[in-house]
Amino acid sequence: MLQEHAKVVQFISLADGVTGRKKLQKMVYIAKKMNFPFQEKYQLHFYGPYSEELTLRIEELCEMGFLAENSEDKGSYVQYSYSVTGEGRDFIGDAEKVPDKLGECIGRMKERSSRFLELVSTLLYFDHLPREEQIAKVHIVKNKLNFTDAEMDEAFSFIGELAGCIRQ
Helix, strand or coil, X not given: CCHHHHHHHHHHHHCCCEECHHHHHHHHXXXXXXXXXXXXXXXXXXXXXXXXXXXXXXXXXXXXXXEEEEEEECCCXXXXXXXXXXXXXXXXXXXXXXXXXXXXXHHHHHCCCHHHHHHHHHHHHCCCCCHHHHHHHHHHHCHHHCCCHHHHHHHHHHHHHHHHHCCC
């Protein structure tokens, strides 16, 4: 079985669909940083941590019919959304059981904006640094987004909340 593919389908199933490619990338990265078993490699990119592996895996899952990708023209950009198909539900029927806390984490992340998740995931990308250095790095790599001190505090608070759903 394609275990890594199944994990992505399970993730989107638990989220009851995800709107936005960037949001999906950030949600999976944050879950990975919370010790959930995602294997995709990430590197820092335009919108924070990005995994080409995850992008390819999602494309494959759409081609296999396990995920449905819908696009909506928003004028200046196209917004994509992903949902699990009936074939996708059958596919994950035999997959490994998902950790109980993953659904809770996904729910908390789904409520947040892509911009906020971009901030959180970028802070987590630099989580090996002290807090002040993390903030400084974010201001360097995300200078055009002009994150405020209040947004930084909110992001760190959110990371603390998510620590409650870390996979043990």
